[in-house]
Amino acid sequence: MKRTYIVFLIVGLLSLLFMYAAVVKAMDYGLFLSDMSKSPLLVKYDKTLLGPGVLGVEFLIVALLSFAATRKSGLFLSFFVMLLFTLYLSTLYFFYTNIPCSCGGILGKMSYPAHIAFNGVFTLLGRQGYYCIKRTMQNEINSSMPVFLPR
Amino acid sequence: MKRNLFILSALFCSAFIIMYILVRGAEPDRIVSGVSRQYSHYQLETLDTIAFPGRVSIMRAVGGNIYGYVYSQKAVFTYNTQLHRLDTFYNGPMPIITRIEISPDARTFYLFDDTQEHITAYQPATNKIDSVTNDAFLTRNGTQLHYKDSTIQEFTHFEDGGLSADGFFVNDNRYQFYIPFYHSGVVQYDVVKNAVTSFHTIDQSPPINIAVPQGNIYARSPKAIIVNSTATADADHLYVLSYVLSQDAVKSGYRGPAVDVYNIGDTQYAGSFRLPGYQNKPVLQLAKCGDTLIAAYERNILRFKLKQL
Numbered sequence: 369m370k371r372t373y374i375v376f377l378i379v380g381l382l383s384l385l386f387m388y389a390a391v392v393k394a395m396d397y398g399l400f401l402s403d404m405s406k407s408p409l410l411v412k413y414d415k416t417l418l419g420p421g422v423l424g425v426e427f428l429i430v431a432l433l434s435f436a437a438t439r440k441s442g443l444f445l446s447f448f449v450m451l452l453f454t455l456y457l458s459t460l461y462f463f464y465t466n467i468p469c470s471c472g473g474i475l476g477k478m479s480y481p482a483h484i485a486f487n488g489v490f491t492l493l494g495r496q497g498y499y500c501i502k503r504t505m506q507n508e509i510n511s512s513m514p515v516f517l518p519r
Numbered sequence: 520m521k522r523n524l525f526i527l528s529a530l531f532c533s534a535f536i537i538m539y540i541l542v543r544g545a546e547p548d549r550i551v552s553g554v555s556r557q558y559s560h561y562q563l564e565t566l567d568t569i570a571f572p573g574r575v576s577i578m579r580a581v582g583g584n585i586y587g588y589v590y591s592q593k594a595v596f597t598y599n600t601q602l603h604r605l606d607t608f609y610n611g612p613m614p615i616i617t618r619i620e621i622s623p624d625a626r627t628f629y630l631f632d633d634t635q636e637h638i639t640a641y642q643p644a645t646n647k648i649d650s651v652t653n654d655a656f657l658t659r660n661g662t663q664l665h666y667k668d669s670t671i672q673e674f675t676h677f678e679d680g681g682l683s684a685d686g687f688f689v690n691d692n693r694y695q696f697y698i699p700f701y702h703s704g705v706v707q708y709d710v711v712k713n714a715v716t717s718f719h720t721i722d723q724s725p726p727i728n729i730a731v732p733q734g735n736i737y738a739r740s741p742k743a744i745i746v747n748s749t750a751t752a753d754a755d756h757l758y759v760l761s762y763v764l765s766q767d768a769v770k771s772g773y774r775g776p777a778v779d780v781y782n783i784g785d786t787q788y789a790g791s792f793r794l795p796g797y798q799n800k801p802v803l804q805l806a807k808c809g810d811t812l813i814a815a816y817e818r819n820i821l822r823f824k825l826k827q828l
Contacts, residue, residue: 402553411551411769412544444530451534459538464547495527502523 371504375439378497382446383433385490390426392473408464409456425449440501447494454487546764549774550744552722555767556777559828560790566811566822568797569598569605575815577616578804581625585806585813585820588616595619595630600811600822609641611648620656623692629656657688657695657708664697664706671715672697672706679730680737691752694783698747698759702726705757707786718786721779722746722763748776751805751812756789757781758812760805765791776802778812797821 393400401419404410410418429449432442461480471483478486573589580586585598586608594610609630618631629651630639635658640651658665661681664672674684686699697706703720729743750759762776775796780789794802797816804815812825 405553405766405769406551408547408549408551409541409545411546411764444526447527448530448534451531452537455534455538456541459542464545498523498527 371500371507375497375500375504378493378500379433379439379443382443382490382494382497383430386426386429386433386446388473389471389475390423390430392471392475393423393426407460409460440498440505443494443498443501447491447498450487450491450494454484454491457484457487548744549762549764550722550724550746551764551769552724552766554721554765556721556765556779556791557788558767558791558793561780561792562826562828563792563794563812564824564826565795566824569820569822571596571598571605571815571818571820574817575804575820577619578806578813578815578820579619579621580806580808580811580813581621583808585808586619586621586628587804587815587820588619589818590615595628598820608643611639611641613639618688620688620690629653635659656690657697657706659684659686659697666695666708671708672717674699674704675726677726677728677730678732679728682730682737682739682743683726683728686747687749689750689752689757691754691783693754694752696750696752696757698750699726700745700747701729701743702746705759705781705786707757707783716786718781720747720759720761720763720781721765721788722761724763748801749803749805751807752783753807755783757783758805758807760794760802778805792825794823795821 397419401415404419405415425445426449429442429446432438432445457480461484475483475486569585571587571589573591575587576590577588578585583600585600586595587598588595592610593614595608595616596605597608598605609628613630613632615633616630617633617635620629620631621627622629626642626644628641628643630641636653638651638653640649641647654667657671662674662676662684663670664674677683683701684699685701686697689696689698693709693711695708695710701724703722703724704726705718705720707716707718708714709716724746729740730737731740745762748760748762750757752758757780759779759781760776761779764774765777768774768777773793775793777791777793779791781787782789794814797819800816800819802814802816806813810825812823814821814823
């Protein structure tokens, strides 16, 4: 029961984060593309494909987390995407001078160390959420199985 | 359980592989800007090439003469563009010259030493050399920009001994400019109105700490990337040699610098042009004289006719 609440909390937080990040980016799409094009790591890549790709993945995660049947995949994907964002920001912060952050809203206003720590926490939440949901599902399967007692 | 651990490990490895691919394709030594430069407003036409007797580290041009300081010769040389003659202009008792300014009537040359506090005023007509105090030019002390005795601008302070605010001066008599090497914030000082204007070059690179402490001194960190390397001005425009990679350069694969032109009146971007390569040498200095743009490539100086289209 307690685990169900934890999963609910983690899924809620991740959905909120990805929805907020995607909406803020979509609302100022030009700025989002402009910030992305300043990144020394993304110089070679077409931002007109990358931009919709990032937004699409963020909305997809929210959609996957919304349904019980796809929640596990949503947690998997959110763990992977948050891990990528954390590695991306850390690489820019520690090794490059030009560190544009394409995150809008409150996220874009965070200092880089705070932003990296924030992303790290959400990466761990994604992983933890996956383990919790897995155990919850296993418990549900175990409790629904008929028990045969010897006479 | 094992399957889940395997999937999470695979995701972890994939994230690292993606980052590795991104880092492999990155441009670590350049600042990338989201803007595209406009090359349709200016056209360059090469006029001639002049060989100086060493690497020209400071260059000025006035009234058909080009003045170039060659540190290895400890002398300032002058080249007359009408007579096509190179002469020694000044080789007086100064261990190093770090800056040359010319009075509006072009009769007095102000030669700054490495401290920028001792200034030698040289009058070539009379061959007179004086030691003077600076009461006509901008100077920088750490993160502060001074004119005479007053502070006209304070740059972002970092614990770096002022390295992040390093830059160079451009003087157009009416206006004096301070252009930082490592960020986009240009300071324009109107000498007549005693007014300071700040504006950003098209890259909008913010100031960052580019120094690392090494014992009692500060050294430039590997993150110190040059944004603006040299500049010149005429009555209407400021010409800044920028190493920022714009989106057009990213797409075309061009990796050289570009000269970005800004209107002095409204500080707006007016266009860009590229300088041709010469013996694979970098452009060290720029000067403008009439419609002629002069670029110092190590020990060779190239003159171009600059047309505004």
